[in-house]
Amino acid sequence: MPVDVEDASIRLKPIMTDADMAMRYDPEYRKISERFHKDPAYFSEVFARAWFKLTHRDMGPKTRYIGPDAPKEELIWQDPVPAGPTDYDVAVVKTKIADSGLSDSEMIATAWDSARTFRGSDKRGGANGARIRLAPQKDWEGNEPARLAKVLIVLEGIAAETGASVADVIVLAGSVGVEQAAKAAGVNITVPFSPGRGDASQEMTDVESINVLEPVHDGYRNWLKKDYIVSAEELMLDRKPSLWG
Structure with missing residues (x-):
């Protein structure tokens, strides 16, 4: 049992969070936990990908990568878009x-x-x-x-x-x-x-x-997906879009 942070003579009973309990007792989560336990290499790969997504999700497209270690792989959560033509009239x-x-x-x-x-x-x-x-x-x-x-x-x-x-x-x-x-x-x-x-x-x-x-609203088109207590024009105040993007 873990030692108390203030008194080393005291050992405390471990506490499992809801997430801990789910990984052990939920039938679907348990399958994942058991696979991670049996295949550490798979766990390492999945964890690395999840951590990379967590730390890069808000960065935008891969064109914003900096440095030689950036992955070459196209990741769907980055909304990949191929380059478009420029040589047309x-x-x-x-x-x-x-x-x-x-x-x-x-x-x-x-x-x-x-x-x-x-x-x-x-x-x-x-x-x-x-x-x-x-x-x-x-x-x-x-x-x-x-x-x-x-x-x-x-x-x-x-x-x-x-x-x-x-x-x-x-x-x-x-x-x-x-x-x-x-x-x-x-x-x-x-x-x-x-x-x-x-x-x-x-x-x-x-x-x-x-x-x-x-x-769910558009003040420029005076449109609301459903009724709100404020108008579409008021709801647009937190948006600063360019003309076409």
Whole structure:
């Protein structure tokens, strides 16, 4: 029995926490405990991965690694996104978007919904990766799945025709929508754009982890997932998103 911290002559009965008890008596946890006991190498590998995730979860994508010891492996909890093309003709893409028949509001709303998941704290979410076209984002209530599906069919076709990524085309469509709406109001503007966003696959997407990014309010679109005691505009005060991410 362990020695009392103040009086070495006293030995105390060990106390098991709920977690300790679960590892011994819960049937599923016990299987894990027994495997760790029988296979120390497996335990070492699992523990190292869990510790690395714990200490790096908030760092963002692997592009933020520093030093020669950084792992080369793609880890799904880092929301991997492949590099996107940059050698396509942006003007051609914008022309095809403008001629697509999509309304300004459809294009702007889709681009905004794609970008608004971005979190500056851990660099998760945002337009890069075009995960708005994948589960779970394509089915989120706030993304208006019916409208989103209609817009994505058109934009994915343009991406295939021009060699641009879907992520870039979504962003460009939002820019076209803003430019056209401004022009209709008598103001000529050009929204700055930098190409190179990539398209993530469903296999690169941890659905359970991504679900925590689901918006429950949006003051820019005056939308609430459910009734709150404050308005959507008040709930947006803790957010500082960029235009498209």
